[in-house]
Amino acid sequence: MKLKLIEELSKSRSGRHAVRRLILIVSRHKDVRSAKCSETKLVKSVYSRGWARECVVELGEDEYAVQVYLVKNLYGHVKGVIEVYRSDGTMVFRAVYRRLKLRRSMGDPKYAWIVKLVADYLKLPVKRYNLGVIV
Numbered sequence: 001m002k003l004k005l006i007e008e009l010s011k012s013r014s015g016r017h018a019v020r021r022l023i024l025i026v027s028r029h030k031d032v033r034s035a036k037c038s039e040t041k042l043v044k045s046v047y048s049r050g051w052a053r054e055c056v057v058e059l060g061e062d063e064y065a066v067q068v069y070l071v072k073n074l075y076g077h078v079k080g081v082i083e084v085y086r087s088d089g090t091m092v093f094r095a096v097y098r099r100l101k102l103r104r105s106m107g108d109p110k111y112a113w114i115v116k117l118v119a120d121y122l123k124l125p126v127k128r129y130n131l132g133v134i135v
Contacts, residue, residue, distance in 0.1 A: 033122075
């Protein structure tokens with residue numbers, strides 16, 4: 001299945017705000033890797049300095065696509081969203097990252113292990129997980 005997701009790295013003119021969007025692929029064997037884009041198209045970024053592109057990602061049957069969206073504000077605080085997509089293109093889990101906590105926003109808690117794996121892969125500082133199950 002082909003899935004369209006966005007990769008981005010941009011910051012404001014003053015350099016005080018920044019956005020980072022990543023696409024990661026997670027297999028059922030708990031292997032995390034960066035996504036290879038088969039087709040790309042440039043799109044407008046959130047802030048003026050930087051780039052953004054729409055990527056077409058091909059997934060196998062036992063793989064999940066993860067869209068990570070992180071925003072850094074003026075004070076250096078980071079908040080964001082981690083979304084998990086199944087190989088058929090449906091979003092099955094969404095977690096919110098705020099104040100060093102990961103909280104389930106929507107979806108089935110059986111996919112919480114993917115969010116925890118991605119947070120460990122990105123070395124996000126997390127004080128508490130509230131993903132609906134004990135991970």
